[in-house]
Amino acid sequence: MIQEPVQSPAGAVPLMQLSELSKAYGPVTVLSDVNLDIRAGEIHAIIGENGAGKSTLMRVISGHVKPTAGTIRLAGGEVTFNTPVVAEHAGIALVHQEILLADGLTVVENLFLGRERTRNGVVDDRAMEHIASERLKALGSTASPRELVRNLPIAQRQLVQIARALLEDHRVVIFDEPTAVLTTAEVDTLLGIVRGLRDRGVAVLYISHRLNEVEALADRITVLRDGKMIGTYDAAAVTQEDMARLMVGRELAMLYPPKRGVSLLPPVLEIQHLSVPGFVTDASLVARPGEVLGLGGMIGAGRTELFEGLLGLRSTKVGQVRVNGKPVRIHSVADGVDAGIGYLTEDRKGKGLLLRERLAPNLVLTALSRLYRKPYIEQKVEARELDRAIGEYDIRVRSRRLEAGQLSGGNQQKLLLAKIMMLDPQVVIIDEPTRGIDIGNKSQIYSFIDALIRAGKACIVISSELQELVGLCDRILVMRAGSIVAEFAGDDITEEAVVLAATSGGPTAAAGGDSR
Amino acid sequence: MTDIAALPQREPFTQRINWVDIGPFIALAVLIIAGVIINPDFLSPTNVANVVTRSAFIAIIAVGATFVISSGGLDLSVGSMAAFVTGIMIMFMNAMVPSMGANAIIAGMALVLCVGALCGLFNGLIVTVGKIEPFIVTLGTMGIFRALITFMSDGGNIPIDRSLREPFRPVYYGNFIGIPIPIIVSIVVALIGAFILYKTKFGRRCAAVGANEDVARFSGISVGRIRTMAFVIQGICVAIAAICYVPRLGAATPTTGLLWELQVITAVVIGGTALRGGKGRIWGTIAGAVILEMIANLMVLSNFISEYLVAAVQGVIIIIAMLVQRFSKQP
Numbered sequence: 041m042i043q044e045p046v047q048s049p050a051g052a053v054p055l056m057q058l059s060e061l062s063k064a065y066g067p068v069t070v071l072s073d074v075n076l077d078i079r080a081g082e083i084h085a086i087i088g089e090n091g092a093g094k095s096t097l098m099r100v101i102s103g104h105v106k107p108t109a110g111t112i113r114l115a116g117g118e119v120t121f122n123t124p125v126v127a128e129h130a131g132i133a134l135v136h137q138e139i140l141l142a143d144g145l146t147v148v149e150n151l152f153l154g155r156e157r158t159r160n161g162v163v164d165d166r167a168m169e170h171i172a173s174e175r176l177k178a179l180g181s182t183a184s185p186r187e188l189v190r191n192l193p194i195a196q197r198q199l200v201q202i203a204r205a206l207l208e209d210h211r212v213v214i215f216d217e218p219t220a221v222l223t224t225a226e227v228d229t230l231l232g233i234v235r236g237l238r239d240r241g242v243a244v245l246y247i248s249h250r251l252n253e254v255e256a257l258a259d260r261i262t263v264l265r266d267g268k269m270i271g272t273y274d275a276a277a278v279t280q281e282d283m284a285r286l287m288v289g290r291e292l293a294m295l296y297p298p299k300r301g302v303s304l305l306p307p308v309l310e311i312q313h314l315s316v317p318g319f320v321t322d323a324s325l326v327a328r329p330g331e332v333l334g335l336g337g338m339i340g341a342g343r344t345e346l347f348e349g350l351l352g353l354r355s356t357k358v359g360q361v362r363v364n365g366k367p368v369r370i371h372s373v374a375d376g377v378d379a380g381i382g383y384l385t386e387d388r389k390g391k392g393l394l395l396r397e398r399l400a401p402n403l404v405l406t407a408l409s410r411l412y413r414k415p416y417i418e419q420k421v422e423a424r425e426l427d428r429a430i431g432e433y434d435i436r437v438r439s440r441r442l443e444a445g446q447l448s449g450g451n452q453q454k455l456l457l458a459k460i461m462m463l464d465p466q467v468v469i470i471d472e473p474t475r476g477i478d479i480g481n482k483s484q485i486y487s488f489i490d491a492l493i494r495a496g497k498a499c500i501v502i503s504s505e506l507q508e509l510v511g512l513c514d515r516i517l518v519m520r521a522g523s524i525v526a527e528f529a530g531d532d533i534t535e536e537a538v539v540l541a542a543t544s545g546g547p548t549a550a551a552g553g554d555s556r
Numbered sequence: 557m558t559d560i561a562a563l564p565q566r567e568p569f570t571q572r573i574n575w576v577d578i579g580p581f582i583a584l585a586v587l588i589i590a591g592v593i594i595n596p597d598f599l600s601p602t603n604v605a606n607v608v609t610r611s612a613f614i615a616i617i618a619v620g621a622t623f624v625i626s627s628g629g630l631d632l633s634v635g636s637m638a639a640f641v642t643g644i645m646i647m648f649m650n651a652m653v654p655s656m657g658a659n660a661i662i663a664g665m666a667l668v669l670c671v672g673a674l675c676g677l678f679n680g681l682i683v684t685v686g687k688i689e690p691f692i693v694t695l696g697t698m699g700i701f702r703a704l705i706t707f708m709s710d711g712g713n714i715p716i717d718r719s720l721r722e723p724f725r726p727v728y729y730g731n732f733i734g735i736p737i738p739i740i741v742s743i744v745v746a747l748i749g750a751f752i753l754y755k756t757k758f759g760r761r762c763a764a765v766g767a768n769e770d771v772a773r774f775s776g777i778s779v780g781r782i783r784t785m786a787f788v789i790q791g792i793c794v795a796i797a798a799i800c801y802v803p804r805l806g807a808a809t810p811t812t813g814l815l816w817e818l819q820v821i822t823a824v825v826i827g828g829t830a831l832r833g834g835k836g837r838i839w840g841t842i843a844g845a846v847i848l849e850m851i852a853n854l855m856v857l858s859n860f861i862s863e864y865l866v867a868a869v870q871g872v873i874i875i876i877a878m879l880v881q882r883f884s885k886q887p
Contacts, residue, residue: 353773353774372776372778373773373774373775373776373777374776374777374778376776377776383774385774387770390768390770390771391768391770391771391773391774392771392774393771394764394767394768394771395768396767396834396835397763397764397767397835401760401764405760405761405764405771405772405775405777406775406776406777408757408760408761409757412757415756415757415758416751416755416756416757417755417756417757417760459775
């Protein structure tokens with residue numbers, strides 16, 4: 041059972057107090073009557089499904105969005121944040137979910153953007169670089185301060201963004217899904233940093249989809265559902281199951297479909313001795329129909345690069361690829377499509393969908409040549425395909441005329457999956473299948489993956505979410521520093537084993553072997 | 557299935573009017589009304605035909621530019637290219653007159669279309685194979701084409717052979733069922749352009765490449781091929797414009813097509829096509845080209861603004877067009 045929501049202890053003035061806070065866009069209410077108190081020196085987790093209003097609440101607190109009603113009190117006094125700058129001056133920092141950095145500037149330039157340190161009126165590069173490398177090291181980042189942000193992998197960019205938010209001493213620090221792009225070890229470092237902030241008396245607001253993180257970290261937990269506050273709970277008193285139940289408002293069905301077991305069918309895709317210079321060394325793997333093959337490892341281990349190399353998106357060395365036993369040469373995504381390989385990118389907004397384009401053109405973009413023999417296109421055909429995809433993949437849309445960017449993350453992911461499946465690939469490679477999407481959509485995506493396996497296709501899932509990898513996959517390969525270092529199947533698949541192999545000297549008996 | 561009523565609605569979805577789509581046509585309507593108020597002769601068939609005919613060159617080239625800009629490119633060389641291909645065409649026709657007579661015109665037209673396509677291919681290949689910014693590449697070829705026509709004409713002009721003047725004349729001055737030929741040509745070019753851009757796989761891919769190169773590449777589209785094709789289409793459009801232009805001036809000179817690239821880009825941008833690529837708007841482009849010419853015409857017809865300020869007014873129009881685009885995107 042879940043205990044009653046806790047009350048603020050009498051007498052203690054919370055650092056920040058939100059009363060009857062509401063936000064509406066036109067007739068649509070996204071946040072209604074939120075009452076929340078935030079204490080100094082606590083980690084306060086905000087959880088809820090996508091669309092529950094978490095991000096809106098954080099944007100209101102940090103001055104990015106103006107509330108339509110309600111008040112915010114900071115240290116007892118009422119405040120109004122018209123802009124993020126005002127909120128920041130009041131000591132409130134927000135670490136955004138999206139990466140908001142200037143690509144063409146260096147790490148140190150980004151860190152100090154708008155608050156450059158000067159000496160005698162001249163920008164003091166050395167001092168800034170010194171501080172930058174200290175801060176980054178503390179966060180466990182390996183990025184060099186002089187590196188261009190453009191050249192950093194996404195996890196490093198996120199760490200730079202966190203470092204930027206923590207540069208000044210703030211009273212309230214808000215993390216919006218900070219770990220969505222981080223791997224286990226990086227998450228552990230970050231959790232340490234968050235605890236350090238709390239111990240220094242900072243109030244930390246922490247938004248996450250990952251309930252295990254919330255359980256490990258939070259002192260108190262506030263649950264939002266459909267823009268309304270469900271309650272604030274003492275973290276010690278609620279389990280992950282409780283949290284999930286409160287978020288969804290119903291009993292959570294089994295998240296993962298039952299496993300299928302290791303497949304013994306002849307492989308449909310064989311990769312032999314593929315190297316992607318700078319990223320992957322001598323990788324070999326086989327994917328068989330009837331099983332989900334997982335690829336685990338830290339971000340930067342070369343998992344995404346391996347498959348981008350396979351599809352000719354990066355230059356490769358040596359290597360042979362066979363599909364159904366026949367050697368194929370793949371120089372582009374189009375060649376991959378012809379060979380029966382579909383690749384679903386991890387970066388659905390940057391590389392997957394045209395956000396300002398409507399749904400139907402997005403859906404059929406890769407499949408244009410298959411859909412139409414003639415050079416011209418027909419709206420009717422596309423409308424029919426869209427209807428089919430919407431039904432088949434349960435894409436929730438208010439209108440068929442929406443742009444892809446107007447869909448929620450989960451629906452975008454379903455659209456992207458439908459787009460890849462239009463090619464009827466034999467092998468489906470899905471990179472981070474559920475990044476940044478809520479639990480309901482996650483479970484649906486898993487069942488779609490299960491369905492395509494049962495339809496006789498092979499599926500490769502790259503995931504940084506350990507729970508997902510272990511819960512979904514029948515066989516797991518782990519990459520470390522560009523090499524495939526371990527393989528697990530059946531009962532050998534445990535979170536501990538995968539973590540160990542990904543980070544240090546786990547079992548290396550399997551394919552490849554560490555090159556160093 | 558989808559339960560419309562129960563869905564979380566983040567913003568009200570109404571069929572909002574897209575000002576970017578209809579903006580150029582509203583501007584055109586406003587200009588026409590203003591024109592009639594200023595001078596009743598403005599809407600006389602002669603004046604309308606005159607304005608639209610004069611805008612035809614820019615309109616035809618701008619249809620090609622809509623493809624290039626839509627695919628995320630930019631072509632600054634169109635003015636110089638027009639002069640260059642005009643020069644080639646005239647020299648070729650003059651050389652062919654002794655053996656072919658008036659048929660030299662047909663041969664010249666065929667040749668100029670090929671040369672235009674090749675010039676576009678040249679631009680396109682340097683951009684895509686050399687992986688250089690289109691701005692820089694076409695800045696270079698702009699200089700090259702301009703120097704070539706200056707060299708070919710020896711700084712003077714390349715006049716068309718006397719015997720060809722009469723037979724070629726109708727291409728600019730003639731009309732078909734009362735509509736001047738250049739207008740018909742530009743409408744046909746726009747119709748074909750609109751069909752290609754909106755109704756073919758190539759057009760769809762073109763917009764995808766311009767909207768997001770990565771998405772296009774990950775969707776199995778050959779980005780380089782699409783971009784190159786857009787430049788080739790641009791070259792062909794330049795050649796078509798050159799064909800219509802020759803009978804009007806009767807010669808190619810080092811100043812032929814000077815600053816056309818700016819007018820062309822202006823027409824495309826006021827037409828509603830985003831300069832950073834993505835969805836192209838052919839009919840907006842045509843409206844943009846007519847607007848530019850109409851402003852010039854109005855200023856000549858009216859007395860209160862000096863016609864020396866034409867470029868300034870056109871400049872104001874382009875800025876207003878950009879502001880409309882900017883603010884209609886942020887609800």
